[in-house]
Amino acid sequence: MDFLDEIDSRPSLSIAHIHRDKNMTYGTLKAHSNALAVYLINSFKTDSSPIIVLGEKESLMLVCFLASVKSGHPYIPVDVSMTEKRLESIISNSGAKVVIKTCEKNINDFTGTIIEKIDLERIIIEFNGRIPDINYRVKAEDVFYIIYTSGSTGTPKGVQITKGNLQSFIRWGRSILKGENKIFMNQAPFSFDLSVMDTYLSLTTGSILFSIDKDMISNMPELFQYFNKSGITTWVSTPSFAAMCLQSPSFNNNLLPNLKEMFFCGEVLTKKTAAKLFERFPEIKIINFYGPTEAAVAVTAVEVTEEMMIEEGDLPVGYVKEDCKLKIEESSGEILIIGESVAKGYLNNETETNKHFFIENINGKSVRGYRTGDKGYLKDGLLYYKGRLDFQVKVHGYRIELEDIEYNIRKIPYISNAVILPVIKNDELQYLQSFISLQENYSVEIIEIKEELKKILPEYMIPRKIKIIEKFPMNTNGKIDRKSFMEEL
Numbered sequence: 001m002d003f004l005d006e007i008d009s010r011p012s013l014s015i016a017h018i019h020r021d022k023n024m025t026y027g028t029l030k031a032h033s034n035a036l037a038v039y040l041i042n043s044f045k046t047d048s049s050p051i052i053v054l055g056e057k058e059s060l061m062l063v064c065f066l067a068s069v070k071s072g073h074p075y076i077p078v079d080v081s082m083t084e085k086r087l088e089s090i091i092s093n094s095g096a097k098v099v100i101k102t103c104e105k106n107i108n109d110f111t112g113t114i115i116e117k118i119d120l121e122r123i124i125i126e127f128n129g130r131i132p133d134i135n136y137r138v139k140a141e142d143v144f145y146i147i148y149t150s151g152s153t154g155t156p157k158g159v160q161i162t163k164g165n166l167q168s169f170i171r172w173g174r175s176i177l178k179g180e181n182k183i184f185m186n187q188a189p190f191s192f193d194l195s196v197m198d199t200y201l202s203l204t205t206g207s208i209l210f211s212i213d214k215d216m217i218s219n220m221p222e223l224f225q226y227f228n229k230s231g232i233t234t235w236v237s238t239p240s241f242a243a244m245c246l247q248s249p250s251f252n253n254n255l256l257p258n259l260k261e262m263f264f265c266g267e268v269l270t271k272k273t274a275a276k277l278f279e280r281f282p283e284i285k286i287i288n289f290y291g292p293t294e295a296a297v298a299v300t301a302v303e304v305t306e307e308m309m310i311e312e313g314d315l316p317v318g319y320v321k322e323d324c325k326l327k328i329e330e331s332s333g334e335i336l337i338i339g340e341s342v343a344k345g346y347l348n349n350e351t352e353t354n355k356h357f358f359i360e361n362i363n364g365k366s367v368r369g370y371r372t373g374d375k376g377y378l379k380d381g382l383l384y385y386k387g388r389l390d391f392q393v394k395v396h397g398y399r400i401e402l403e404d405i406e407y408n409i410r411k412i413p414y415i416s417n418a419v420i421l422p423v424i425k426n427d428e429l430q431y432l433q434s435f436i437s438l439q440e441n442y443s444v445e446i447i448e449i450k451e452e453l454k455k456i457l458p459e460y461m462i463p464r465k466i467k468i469i470e471k472f473p474m475n476t477n478g479k480i481d482r483k484s485f486m487e488e489l
């Protein structure tokens with residue numbers, strides 16, 4: 001069965017989504033997404049350009065996602081925290097003609113249609129009971145969603161995930177999940193592909209998606225009160241988020257008595273974090289997933305066993321799903337992913353697409369492949385992750401190209417050059433440090449630079465420490481000598 005039909009066929013009174021004190025049933029999700037889809041079909045008949053859905057964790061976000069694909073448009077989830085500048089660049093790169101807002105946020109200079117939250121509510125009432133023509137629905141090879149990730153040239157890249165890619169992830173994810181009617185914890189913003197794991201595994205199994213938002217995360221006592229009432233059975237987050245929760249001794253199985261499994265992806269799951277989790281939740285099943293946005297969330301997974309915990313070295317990141325193949329490039333150790341999960345490339349960005357994606361002929365069939373930029377090796381069929389080949393880092397689960405920050409800092413008129421470096425302690429990235437030089441005879445306070453950066457970069461990309469230096473050391477190739485900076489950290 002098409003997974004969209006599967007979502008629609010869940011008992012209409014069952015709860016699909018909870019955010020704070022509000023919840024939405026499967027019946028409402030179906031009716032509202034159908035109503036909005038009919039409106040979108042009527043209003044933008046001949047058009048299949050992507051629709052930007054801007055908001056945070058409101059149930060309406062899910063309504064908009066499903067309405068978009070039911071009306072033949074891929075959706076682009078954009079978090080409310082996105083800066084205006086980056087939103088502009090997403091709008092211009094994607095060619096989106098419609099932005100739907102489930103939150104209050106101003107968008108300037110957009111010539112397309114903006115559907116405000118209040119309009120959205122009106123449309124849903126007006127078109128209530130209408131059913132969209134199924135022929136408009138996105139098909140297996142059509143793009144289902146586009147997620148923008150940090151790009152080394154300073155502009156985000158839009159990863160195009162087809163319905164087939166997502167279908168394949170759901171099938172595999174459900175075989176690992178086993179069972180239905182769970183309660184999933186959704187930590188990642190909808191604009192981060194980790195959220196696809198909890199959202200679609202939850203919706204296709206008739207489970208409840210329990211969303212937490214940024215304000216809740218920045219207020220631990222409040223967050224834990226919500227956790228306490230949640231009944232969460234299935235945890236999906238970055239390892240960093242779990243490590244943050246573990247700092248509080250009350251994060252244990254008294255707080256989450258129904259918790260059965262924890263799914264991690266997006267960054268290294270250290271043995272230290274895993275060990276603490278086993279201590280606090282003695283019955284817990286921990287699954288380590290690995291994969292980039294470009295291969296639809298994840299392509300390998302493994303349950304962390306006691307044996308793995310006592311073996312030397314890092315935890316493995318998993319066995320590859322059956323419709324994909326991994327290759328390790330001999331010269332560089334780079335992990336290549338080939339198969340059903342690989343995205344259609346970056347939207348309107350041929351240069352980057354050609355650089356990272358390729359086609360492989362398997363038994364006379366053209367199959368897409370992706371060069372991950374990750375280093376790794378295989379042992380007894382298990383993949384081990386060994387870091388990056390480039391300047392991509394993860395800060396609290398957020399994927400960042402250091403060159404993206406550098407490029408944007410250099411755009412500030414009084415800054416002549418900038419280098420960003422990760423500060424690593426005990427094998428873990430602690431924060432980003434920036435070294436900058438100013439235009440001649442210019443002086444400025446660090447706080448001012450940070451204020452300037454807040455206008456162009458999302459909060460998580462702003463280096464915690466900034467140091468102004470006179471001159472950049474160069475290496476023999478005439479490039480900035482990053483190594484000598486590393487020694488200074």
Ligand code: AMP
Pocket residue numbers: 149193194264265266267268269288289290291292293294297317372374385388394397398399
């Ligand atoms: P994203 O596209 O944001 O999901 O980030 C993908 C990148 O996160 C991968 O290319 C890896 O560098 C890193 N990553 C994902 N899963 C893991 C994992 N289990 N262990 C280590 N790194 C991971």
